[in-house]
Amino acid sequence: MINNRISRRGVLTAAAAGLATTGIPGAAHARGTADTVVLNGKVLTMDRRFRRAQALAVRNGRIVAVGTNREISRLAGRGTTVVDAAGGTVLPGINDSHVHFAAYGTAVPPLSWPVDGATIAEVQQLIARAVAHFDDAGQPDAWVRGGGWNDNRIGAAPNRHDIDAVSGNHPVLLGDFSGHAVAVNSAVLRLAGVTRDTVPPPGGVIEKDAAGEPTGVFRESAAALVAGVVPPWSRADLSAGMDAAVAGMHALGITSVTDPGIDLAQLSLYEEKFRAGELPLRFTIMMRGGRTLAELDQVLAELRAPRIVDPAWLRVSQIKLIADGIPTAAQTAWLHEPYVDGSNGVPLTEIPVLHRLIKKAAAHGFQVGTHATGDAAIDAVVAGYLAAKGRAGLRHYVIHADLTPVRTLRTMARNDIGANMNATIKYLLGRTLDPYLGPARVDYQWPYRTALDLGVRVSSASDAPVTPPAWLQGVSGAVLREGQFDGGAVAGKAERITLREALESYTSTPAWQDRAETWKGTLTEGRVADVCIVDGDLLTTDPHDLPGLRVSTTLVNGKVVYDSGASSSRAARTTAAGVQAFSRDQAVSCLQRGECCCRLSEKLLAGS
Incomplete structure (x- = not known):
């Protein structure tokens, strides 16, 4: 009060x-x-x-x-x-250290629709609801964008036939909960010109049926084959989404965020809104580094520090890179020890190239955060950090760090390499990955306890909209290690941490990750x-x-900026409740035109 x-x-x-x-x-x-x-x-x-x-x-x-x-x-x-x-408890403002900000703000209807059903039939019902909205609005051929389907939960991805049955004349593109796969209907396949003869790009998968025809499911880099035909968000849509995201963050007690994978056009929008006084939130910006030296060179050549914006509010200090995918049913994380089916996954950026990207970014004074979930990918990333020469104290870190080997955690601790983990994703997945990783690795996945005991600085992040920025759920999940969809089964009792440690991972440690511990956290x-x-x-x-x-x-x-008892906060409460409930109850749409933790969503946001 x-x-x-x-x-x-x-x-x-x-x-x-x-x-x-x-x-x-x-x-x-x-x-x-x-x-x-x-x-x-x-x-x-x-x-x-x-x-x-x-x-x-x-x-x-x-x-x-x-x-x-x-x-x-x-x-x-x-x-x-x-x-x-x-x-009540008074804490430092929460620092969500990996959140796709614009995507979080646009993760609600009518811009994007939840499709996380427990069965294909439920997914179809949710698609039909979105289709009805556009039909009723007199838009019979409007794009339907949505997400949240979870093949770990359903047992299979929705295919084009499933979507065709309920989509009418609408092109439909639906992201999975993780942002590492999309499912489209036949209309989108036609628009994109994808046929049985289409060759997937390196690191990508075009799923096909028994007859060799594409099913409409694209994983990792293959999603770019259909992303190019999807209309990009307008600048007005993105601006409105950012306004909604600010209100939502304030209602959740979040005062700082790290926004990963930003391109130059998005950065200009940030600057514009800051100068207009429309972003009362602190941002650490990770520029999208790309997969080639040419891409990174272009970013470094064209990037300019924001003008007339205090770096305590908008600081462009990091480069985001990507090493592999995710260790879910997609099995795109790169592993030393194979999955249960014997496969190992592959790196999504060639390792020699990845190392050169790290070295160049560090040489230009940028802190590097690299998406890496499989143990092989994490080892490659840490090796690249150790080999890079750059300004001292950059504090490079591993994003997600799901299956980091113990020996690698020791190396990270010795060299001040951080880990950015995801307690809310652990809560979402629970034990659903047992068939792919085996129970022992599911217990170890996101090894908070081991990392902290070895001296690694561990921050927690939502990766919103992959999961909502519900940090209290994250604290609970890190302390309990219980899952959302499997009756609360414990997934790794040995990796539980204390309440204090969990709170630190959302406050003081993210400030360290931001190299801002002297003035916030x-x-x-x-x-x-x-x-x-x-x-x-x-x-x-x-x-x-x-x-x-x-x-x-x-x-x-x-x-x-937020008072739950004030009438002026009703809109913020509504925004937070709407986005958070959508994300939580629908396992989150990651198909937003926001840059999720993978290249897929980065390309969607850019409309490329």
Whole structure:
């Protein structure tokens, strides 16, 4: 609850409860009136000592004091905004360290439609719903774009015949939940000119039926064969999606994001919206590095630092590369030890080329994050990082890092190479990959405990819209390792981590990954006042119940940008609930014209 005046009753009630002082330096000695104070909270500073407090004070966008209600209330004046945390947990603003921002914002109807049914029949019903929307709107041949189908769950991908039966005259393109495959109907095959004789590009798969005809399912780079005929999002669509995403992030307590795989046109839109004051969120931008030296050379030649934008808000500092696919039913992750069926997958970027890309990006001062899920791919990426020469302290990292070998984790720890893991994807998949990886590797997949014990810095990210940016679900998942679709079966008890470690992976460690730990990621004096307040006590809540807690208030740079009790926040709550429910209940559409964690969605967003 936000007040313009201090609630003296609230302060006295908290004091009467016997909450102790914290001994945090600066709390009792700060001078001057605060712009904003947060009182009556269970403040988790997330500093190295995991110190706790009751309250904090903000001036000029920075935290000036953290301490008891009595200490902090002394810094409030007539013009001070007072936020009553009402006993809730006060955290640093959440940092989703790998989220496809525009894709998240466009992941709702009518731009994109959920099709994550438990059976092919359910998928068809969901397609029919989208088709009916366009027919009713007088658009009988409009493109239907959607996603979320999960062949790990269904047992098979929807094929062109399945889609044809319910799509009428509409061209239909549907992404799977991971963004590494698409399914299209016959209309799209005709538009793209794909036939039984079409040759897939390197690393791509065109699935065919017993007669040798394409089924309409394209995996990895083969999706580019149909992506070129899909109308790209307009600049207005992308801008509106970004506005919706900002509201959704604020309602979830998220104040910083890393947006991976951005191209130069998207970057110009970011700059434009920042200058217009339309993006009150902190962004670390990963430029799309491509798969060839020519592609990276073009990005490096044309890239210019954003003008008139503070790098604390928009920082272009990373290059994204891709080593392999994913270790799901698609089996496109590159493994040393084969899948259950004996195959190993292949790298999606030639390893000598990948190493040259890493070296060139590092030489130009860019931090490199590389998508790598299979153990062979991860080993190749880490070898490339070790061989690259560049400015010290770049902190390259492995994106996803699903099956990182123990020996490689040791190497990463010694060389300050980070890992960006996905607790929400682990929750989504649970034990569904047992038939492909075997139970032992499913237990190990996303080895949080092993990595942390060996000294690897591990950040957690949603990879939205692959999964929603539901960080409380991620915290719960990292602590419990229970799956969504398999009755809560545990997938790797030995890789469980503590609540504190899970919270660090969403706050202080992503700040380290961003090379910004000196000014964000903790609630300590001098750090930016990015704050998330949750309406419960995270330290005493059963981990199973964490996803049910709600964010009550979010501050960015000391300003309240979301208040669950304010009428002005209704739109934000609606946006967050709509996008999050769509993503959660439909296993998320990754067909958005956003750059998911693979080249497929990058190409879709570019319309290439």
